[in-house]
Structures are given as structure tokens and as C-alpha cells.
Amino acid sequence: MTDKLPSAPVRAEVLVQALPHMQRYDQEIVVIKYGGHAMGDPAAAEDFAEDIVLLEQSGVKPIVVHGGGPQIGRMLDKLGIKSTFEGGLRVTDEATVEVVEMVLAGSINKQIVGWISGEGGRAIGLCGKDGNMVTARKAVRTAVDPASNEERELDLGFVGEPEVVDRAVLDAVLKAELIPVIAPVAAGADGQTYNVNADTFAGAIAGAMNAKRFLLLTDVPGVLDKDRNLIPELTVEDCRRLIADGTITGGMIPKIETCIYAIERGVEAVVILDGKVPHAVLLELFTDYGAGTLVRA
Numbered sequence: 431m432t433d434k435l436p437s438a439p440v441r442a443e444v445l446v447q448a449l450p451h452m453q454r455y456d457q458e459i460v461v462i463k464y465g466g467h468a469m470g471d472p473a474a475a476e477d478f479a480e481d482i483v484l485l486e487q488s489g490v491k492p493i494v495v496h497g498g499g500p501q502i503g504r505m506l507d508k509l510g511i512k513s514t515f516e517g518g519l520r521v522t523d524e525a526t527v528e529v530v531e532m533v534l535a536g537s538i539n540k541q542i543v544g545w546i547s548g549e550g551g552r553a554i555g556l557c558g559k560d561g562n563m564v565t566a567r568k569a570v571r572t573a574v575d576p577a578s579n580e581e582r583e584l585d586l587g588f589v590g591e592p593e594v595v596d597r598a599v600l601d602a603v604l605k606a607e608l609i610p611v612i613a614p615v616a617a618g619a620d621g622q623t624y625n626v627n628a629d630t631f632a633g634a635i636a637g638a639m640n641a642k643r644f645l646l647l648t649d650v651p652g653v654l655d656k657d658r659n660l661i662p663e664l665t666v667e668d669c670r671r672l673i674a675d676g677t678i679t680g681g682m683i684p685k686i687e688t689c690i691y692a693i694e695r696g697v698e699a700v701v702i703l704d705g706k707v708p709h710a711v712l713l714e715l716f717t718d719y720g721a722g723t724l725v726r727a
């Protein structure tokens with residue numbers, strides 16, 4: 431898993447290396463979280479879509495969960511709505527949740543479906559609300575108040591976390607040989623729309639679907655240490671230590687928390703990797719050039 435590619439991979443070379451191994455995950459579910467930063471590069475986005483179609487054609491059952499944090503940020507800016515984060519989560523008021531749903535379940539979701547269609551795949555765009563796939567509840571987070579040193583509850587507004595995942599919709603979609611592309615928006619039992627962090631959402635899907643592999647595509651090579659060197663492998667215990675000592679911060683926190691969640695629910699391996707690398711998904715699953723950080727029990 432730690433070998434490095436000697437140079438930037440060329441599409442044909444990647445395919446030649448991957449083809450003999452394409453039976454590796456036959457009929458297995460692989461959940462791929464496609465982060466908003468990773469999808470910013472149009473060439474890499476095309477490669478990503480091509481990889482997803484190749485996976486499906488080779489017998490894998492890919493499920494794509496996407497983010498769109500930077501894209502939401504740009505739309506909020508345009509609309510003059512201020513946004514703040516607490517522990518990597520966007521504090522979400524009523525105006526913000528409306529924009530989040532519009533950007534995630536609207537433009538980004540359909541853009542990814544379009545990319546996959548453009549590569550000859552049949553994708554279906556969904557969000558947690560569709561068929562009651564994911565029911566969310568209000569997320570509760572605490573932080574230590576530096577003034578009093580006391581732990582206090584943070585009000586993140588309409589930030590949700592998955593409470594129930596009903597796999598019936600995804601089972602039906604996979605049976606129909608469609609590729610699900612899911613936006614991390616869900617309703618609560620009370621009908622309230624919640625903004626769910628895409629990493630958290632993807633972890634809940636990977637756990638509920640007993641995924642064989644769970645890939646988190648982002649814009650950094652993986653988890654980096656304090657000197658910005660890649661950490662190739664981490665145990666759950668290491669992860670907790672790196673969060674506590676401040677090596678892992680911001681958007682990497684929900685990623686690591688979701689790795690732990692998925693592993694505790696039986697997902698064999700979770701990999702955090704750079705989605706801007708051409709054919710990152712094929713390279714990770716079907717060659718020995720696995721890059722990124724592998725998180726295991």
C-alpha cells in the first residue's frame with residue numbers, strides 16, 4: 431500500500447496495471463466520498479467519473495457520496511450570507527440550510543451525475559431525503575470554553591448527524607445496476623432539513639451497506655504529521671491521539687471520526703487520499719500503488 435508511483439500516471443498505463451486486478455471487488459460495495467475540494471479540478475473530475483464507470487462495469491457496486499463545502503461557501507458569499515465553522519462543521523442557520531440544499535442536492539449532485547453519464551455510466555442522483563434513506567437528528571457538539579475552562583454545548587443550528595439509514599433504496603438502486611450519487615442532506619423525524627457533513631454521511635452509508643472499502647477523496651495526500659509528511663497508516667487509537675494533540679484539525683476531524691465510525695461497524699479498510707491525482711480510485715483499488723493514509727482497527 432505504500433509504494434509510490436514513479437511519476438504522474440498516464441491513463442493507458444493506469445488501465446494496463448489495473449485490468450488484471452479488476453475482479454478483486456467483484457459484487458462488493460465500495461463507498462467513495464468525493465470531497466468538494468477534490469472535484470474542483472475539471473481534468474481530475476473526468477478521470478473520477480471514468481473510474482466510477484469502470485468500477486461498475488467490472489462488477490463492483492460503487493456508491494458515491496459527495497461534498498461541496500467550497501461551492502457552498504462561494505454561493506453564500508455571493509448571497510452575502512456569513513458562514514462560520516466549529517470543529518470542521520458549518521454552523522447552519524435557516525438561510526444557510528436552504529443554500530446548502532440548493533447547492534448540494536441541486537447543482538453539484540446533477541453535475542456529478544452528468545459527468546458519469548458523459549463517460550457512459552447510468553447514475554442516479556439522490557439525497558438522504560429520497561425514500562427516507564437517511565433520517566438525521568440535530569448534531570450535538572461541545573467545546574471547552576477557554577475563559578472558564580468549562581465544557582459548553584455548541585449550537586450548530588441545522589447541522590445534522592445520521593440517525594437511521596434505511597438501505598432499501600440503495601439496495602433497489604444497486605439491483606437495477608444504477609450508480610447512486612448521494613448529496614449529504616437529510617430530514618429529521620420532524621421534517622426539518624439538516625446539513626450533514628459529507629464525510630459523516632458517507633461513513634453512515636458505508637457502515638449500513640457493509641461496504642468492503644471506503645475511500646475518502648480530498649485535496650491533500652492523506653493525513654499529514656506536524657512536519658507535513660504523509661502518514662501511510664493509522665490505527666483508531668493513533669487517530670484519537672492525533673486529534674487530541676492538535677495534529678489533525680478542521681475538515682480532517684470529521685473525516686477521521688467517520689473512519690473510526692465505519693471501522694467500528696465492520697468496514698474492513700478506509701483510505702483517505704488525494705482525489706486530484708489522476709485515476710486515484712482505480713489506482714487505490716486495483717494496483718499496489720495505494721497512496722494516502724490507510725486507517726484500520
Ligand SMILES: Nc1ncnc2c1ncn2[C@@H]1O[C@H](COP(=O)(O)OP(=O)(O)O)[C@@H](O)[C@H]1O
Pocket residue numbers: 464465466467468497498499500647648649650652653654655677678679680681682683
Ligand atoms: N493532519 C492533517 N493532515 C491533512 N490535512 C489536514 C490535517 N489537519 C487538518 N487538515 C485539513 O483538512 C483539509 C481536508 O478537509 P476538507 O477541507 O473538509 O476537505 P474535503 O472538501 O475534501 O472534505 C485539508 O485540506 C487540510 O487543510
Ligand SMILES: CC(=O)N[C@@H](CCC(=O)OP(=O)(O)O)C(=O)O
Pocket residue numbers: 464465466467496497498499500502518519520530589590614625626627628629681
Ligand atoms: C455540517 C457541514 O459542515 N456540512 C458541509 C456539507 C458539505 C461537505 O461536507 O462538503 P466537503 O466534503 O466538500 O467538505 C458544509 O456545509 O460544508
